[in-house]
Amino acid sequence: xxxxxxxxxxxxxxxxxxxxxxxxxxxxxxxxxxxxxxxxxxxxxxxxxxxxxxxxxxxxxxxxxxxxxxxxxxxxxxxxxxxxxxxxxxxxxxxxxxxxxxxxxxxxxxxxxxxxxxxxxxxxxxxxxxxxxxxxxxxxxxxxxxxxxxxxxxxxxxxxxxxxxxxxxxxxxxxxxxxxxxxxxxxxxxxxxxxxxxxxxxxxxxxxxxxxxxxxxxxxxxxxxxxxxxxxxxxxxxxxxxxxxxxxxxxxxxxxxxxxxxxxxxxxxxxxxxxxxxxxxxxxxxxxxxxxxxxxxxxxxxxxxxxxxxxxxxxxxxxxxxxxxxxxxxxxxxxxxxxxxxxxxxxxxxxxxxxxxxxxxxxxxxxxxxxxxxxxxxxxxxxxxxxxxxxxxxxxxxxxxxxxxxxxxxxxxxxxxxxxxxxxxxxxxxxxxxxxxxxxxxxxxxxxxxxxxxxxxxxxxxxxxxxxxxxxxxxxxxxxxxx
Numbered sequence: 001x002x003x004x005x006x007x008x009x010x011x012x013x014x015x016x017x018x019x020x021x022x023x024x025x026x027x028x029x030x031x032x033x034x035x036x037x038x039x040x041x042x043x044x045x046x047x048x049x050x051x052x053x054x055x056x057x058x059x060x061x062x063x064x065x066x067x068x069x070x071x072x073x074x075x076x077x078x079x080x081x082x083x084x085x086x087x088x089x090x091x092x093x094x095x096x097x098x099x100x101x102x103x104x105x106x107x108x109x110x111x112x113x114x115x116x117x118x119x120x121x122x123x124x125x126x127x128x129x130x131x132x133x134x135x136x137x138x139x140x141x142x143x144x145x146x147x148x149x150x151x152x153x154x155x156x157x158x159x160x161x162x163x164x165x166x167x168x169x170x171x172x173x174x175x176x177x178x179x180x181x182x183x184x185x186x187x188x189x190x191x192x193x194x195x196x197x198x199x200x201x202x203x204x205x206x207x208x209x210x211x212x213x214x215x216x217x218x219x220x221x222x223x224x225x226x227x228x229x230x231x232x233x234x235x236x237x238x239x240x241x242x243x244x245x246x247x248x249x250x251x252x253x254x255x256x257x258x259x260x261x262x263x264x265x266x267x268x269x270x271x272x273x274x275x276x277x278x279x280x281x282x283x284x285x286x287x288x289x290x291x292x293x294x295x296x297x298x299x300x301x302x303x304x305x306x307x308x309x310x311x312x313x314x315x316x317x318x319x320x321x322x323x324x325x326x327x328x329x330x331x332x333x334x335x336x337x338x339x340x341x342x343x344x345x346x347x348x349x350x351x352x353x354x355x356x357x358x359x360x361x362x363x364x365x366x367x368x369x370x371x372x373x374x375x376x377x378x379x380x381x382x383x384x385x386x387x388x389x390x391x392x393x394x395x396x397x398x399x400x401x402x403x404x405x406x407x408x409x410x411x412x413x414x415x416x417x418x419x420x421x422x423x424x425x426x427x428x429x430x431x432x433x434x435x436x437x438x439x440x441x442x443x444x445x446x447x448x449x450x451x452x453x454x455x456x457x458x459x460x461x462x463x464x465x466x467x468x469x470x471x472x473x474x475x476x477x478x479x480x481x482x483x
Contacts, residue, residue, distance in 0.1 A: 048073040055079050064107075068093075080104045086130075091115050103127030111135070114159075118143040126151045135159040137189075145178040156186040156207075163193035172196025172218040180204035186231075187211075194218045203228035213237040214259070227251035227271075238262065238281065250274035261285065261303075273297050282307070283326070295319055295338075305329050305349070317341030328352050328372070340364035351375050351395065358382040366390065374398045374418065381405050389413065397421055397441065404428040412436055420444055421467075427451030435459060443467045443479065450477065 051068050055078045058066045064084055068075070070092035080101035088105065089112040096119045103124025111128070112135040119141070126148020136142055137159045149155075160175075172194050180201030187210040196218045203225025209232060213219055219240040227248030235252075236259040243264045250271025259281035266286045273293050279301035288308045295315030302319070305328045312327075317338025324347040332353040340361025347370040355376040362384035369390050374397035381396065386407040394411070397420030408430045417431070418441040425446045431437065432453045437460055444467035454463055464479040 044070060046071045048076050052076045052078060055082065058082055058085070065089075067091075070094075075099060077101065083107060086110065088112065093118075098122055100124045106130065109133065109154075114138050115140075117141055120144040121146060121149070123148050125149055128152060129154070131155050133157045133159075136163070137161040139163060141173070142175055142179070144176050145181045147178075147181055149178075149181040150183050152182070153184045155182060155184050158182070158185055158188045160188060160190040160193060160195070162191070163195055172220075175199055175202070177201045183207060190216055190219075192216065197221050198223050198226070200225045202226065205229060206231065208232055210234045211236070213240055215239045217241060222246055222249075224248070230254060233257065235259070239284075240264075245269050245272065247271060267291075275299075279303075289313075290316075300324070302326070307331075312336050312339075314338060320344065323347070325349070335359050335362070337361060343367065346370065348372070358384045360384055363387040369393065369413075371395070374420070381408075386410070392416070394418070395420075404430050406430060409433045415439065417441070427453060429453060432456050438462065440464070441479075450474065 046068060051071055054066065054068060055076060059082060062084055065087040066082065066085055067089040069089060071090065072094045074095060080099065083104060083106055085105055086107050087110040088108060091112055091114040093113065093116045096117055098118065098121060100122045101124070102122055105128060107130055108128050109130050110133045111131060114135050115138045117140040120143045123146045125146055129152070131152055132154050134155060134157070142160065142163070174197045175195055177199040179199065182205065184207055185205055186207050188208065189212045191212055192215045195216060197220060200223045202223050208229050211232060211234065214236045216237065217239065219237060219242060221242060222245065224246050226246050229252060232252050232255050234257045235255060238259045238261040240262055241264055242262060245268065247269050248271060249269055250273065252275065255275055256278045258277055258279070261281050261284040263284055263286045268291060273291070273296040276298040277300070280299045281303040283303045283305040285307055288310065290309070290313050292313050294313050295318030297319060298321055299319060300321050301324045302322060303326045305326045307330045309327065310331045310333055312335060314336050315338060316336050317340065319342060321344060322342050323344050325345060326349040328349045329352040332350070332355055334355060335358060337359045339359050340363070342365060344367060345365050346367050348368060349372045351372045352375045356378065362382065363386050365388060367390060368388050370393040371391060372395045374395045376399055378396070378399040378401060381401055381404060387410070389410050389412070391411055391414050393416045394414060395418040397418040400423055401419065402423040402425065408428070411434055413436055414434055415436055416439045417437060420441045421444040423446060424442070427442065427447060431440065437457065439462040440460065441464050443464050447465065447468035447470055450465065450470055450473070454460065463477055465473055465477040466479060
């Protein structure tokens with residue numbers, strides 16, 4: 001996978017309105033806590049008396065941010081008089097409920113309830129009209145949300161990361177159905193938690209745009225209502241226990257970035273092909289084949305690496321929007337004839353497969369700039385690589401190639417070439433014609449002397465020759481560790 005390209009896609013998808021969502025995360029991470037003369041260290045217990053001292057200091061200095069971590073006694077009533085607060089951190093609060101007076105904090109924007117065991121939130125929760133961010137990370141349960149929570153029109157971000165089930169007889173639990181009352185929420189993080197399922201009411205989160213469930217190993221299924229999340233744009237459930245997707249998954253017409261990488265997923269519902277995606281990550285899925293109509297999908301970035309695929313459907317070339325494709329570390333033996341119709345493809349990773357030849361139409365990929373074909377079964381350079389004049393990066397390492405064809409002279413844009421671990425007895429003279437070439441990896445071949453032609457390659461910065469039969473190889477031709 002090209003991490004840089006995928007990252008740029010994510011950045012573009014989070015521009016404008018999405019960028020404001022992530023400002024809520026910054027509020028939680030960078031809020032300036034003023035705790036006066038009493039230090040509050042992680043793990044230290046805080047009594048009601050100690051809390052009153054901190055509350056008094058906040059009142060006197062008119063502080064807008066207050067941290068009362070690991071409070072083991074009821075919250076002093078004086079807290080609810082601090083109506084100027086915009087950030088309140090009650091991490092580790094050991095009691096199971098909050099006072100109805102919570103609603104008096106009319107200016108509160110950030111409420112941190114990390115590591116708590118609350119059973120329910122008070123009805124007055126719905127009066128926190130300015131609340132933007134809610135943090136329940138590392139908690140033992142998620143409390144019931146009152147119906148009044150539907151009035152929180154500015155609440156856009158909820159952190160449910162690292163949830164920990166309290167029931168010793170169960171490793172998972174379900175989020176409360178009342179989470180559907182949070183109509184305004186636009187982003188939920190639920191990474192590495194022990195949530196086993198999402199309630200049917202989850203589909204009521206009509207404004208949800210971003211859902212992170214990466215490494216939520218216990219998440220085994222999505223509710224049938226999931227297809228109702230019409231505004232969902234980003235969904236990551238990488239390394240979850242999800243085995244199948246709801247039949248209406250294709251109704252997510254605003255979904256743009258999707259990561260489903262998991263060896264539990266073996267098939268996709270027919271509706272899936274109706275999606276219009278910028279990026280789709282299916283790496284690690286246990287596919288042995290793709291649906292016959294896979295070519296109907298609209299996608300720009302596609303990761304099918306680390307799968308069990310031995311072939312691609314005949315209509316794979318219909319993915320005309322595709323710009324980057326990774327099918328590395330799979331079982332591919334050949335590509336379909338339609339592959340050459342991927343006219344917008346710029347980055348292609350096919351390494352670690354069993355490919356012996358490329359289809360004739362491969363030379364129609366005129367926009368291709370980055371091609372990785374190493375660790376396959378090529379005995380010669382495929383003739384269909386001719387004409388790919390925009391190539392800048394080409395890796396043919398770990399094959400059984402012994403010569404380069406004359407059309408390599410057309411690769412004037414090429415900057416990086418790897419012929420690592422092949423069977424070259426001489427350094428190909430055609431490379432001397434490539435004026436833009438900066439790096440050549442020629443390690444582990446059969447050269448007996450340093451190529452004389454290297455002196456003619458004025459722009460060449462790196463030429464690695466270790467593992468040949470050259471005696472007393474100069475240091476300049478040895479690959480440095482940092483490279």
